[in-house]
Amino acid sequence: MIEGKNKKRMAMTLVLALSGITMINLKAGYEKEKNDTIALASEKKAITNAPVKKEYCQPSGTVSTFEWIADVDINTCHNHSKKHDNGYSHYPSSGTATVLTQGTTYKLQLKPGFSFMKYNENFKVWIDCNQDGDFEDAGEMVLADSSKTEVHKQIIVPQKAFEGETKMRVCMSHYPILSPCENINYGEVKDYTIQVLSAQLSGDAKK
Numbered sequence: 001m002i003e004g005k006n007k008k009r010m011a012m013t014l015v016l017a018l019s020g021i022t023m024i025n026l027k028a029g030y031e032k033e034k035n036d037t038i039a040l041a042s043e044k045k046a047i048t049n050a051p052v053k054k055e056y057c058q059p060s061g062t063v064s065t066f067e068w069i070a071d072v073d074i075n076t077c078h079n080h081s082k083k084h085d086n087g088y089s090h091y092p093s094s095g096t097a098t099v100l101t102q103g104t105t106y107k108l109q110l111k112p113g114f115s116f117m118k119y120n121e122n123f124k125v126w127i128d129c130n131q132d133g134d135f136e137d138a139g140e141m142v143l144a145d146s147s148k149t150e151v152h153k154q155i156i157v158p159q160k161a162f163e164g165e166t167k168m169r170v171c172m173s174h175y176p177i178l179s180p181c182e183n184i185n186y187g188e189v190k191d192y193t194i195q196v197l198s199a200q201l202s203g204d205a206k207k
């Protein structure tokens with residue numbers, strides 16, 4: 001009888017021990033699965049949050065022999081250009097035109113050039129603040145004005161502009177400019193590579 005009871009107890013102990021091991025294994029498996037899911041979710045979130053860089057739209061079919069963008073001056077960028085047949089260009093060919101600081105105000109001066117008569121010209125300027133390859137996000141249009149002689153305005157580089165290299169697009173047209181991707185009949189489009197600096201790093205928030 002006693003021997004039988006001991007056997008039963010041993011069997012019970014064995015069952016309990018095995019179920020304990022099973023529970024530990026199950027728990028470990030569950031924890032691993034949970035951690036993998038969290039890692040995957042945060043990886044997915046990081047991918048979702050990263051801006052997806054597209055190719056910038058490039059306007060074409062423009063005539064810039066009657067009027068063109070002659071001067072673009074902002075901070076250390078003083079870009080003067082003459083008449084040419086292509087209505088689109090990019091400056092500089094390598095490196096950056098200038099460094100602009102987040103949340104800072106700059107004087108932007110734009111001058112049209114003319115072959116013969118002077119016409120009224122519309123100007124619009126965009127900065128791709130979130131560096132996603134377009135100029136269509138909120139706050140990316142930093143200037144809209146018109147003049148026969150020159151546009152001289154203060155622009156603010158948005159505080160939320162991402163740090164690093166990005167594009168500033170200057171459009172000039174005799175007709176109203178409807179979008180940064182428009183084909184302009186009489187006028188010109190110029191893209192500038194600029195560097196956006198963090199306001200904290202610059203330590204110089206006012207100019």
Ligand SMILES: [Ca+2]
Pocket residue numbers: 128129130131132133134135136137140
């Ligand atoms: Ca953008």
Ligand SMILES: [Ca+2]
Pocket residue numbers: 132134135136137
């Ligand atoms: Ca966008």
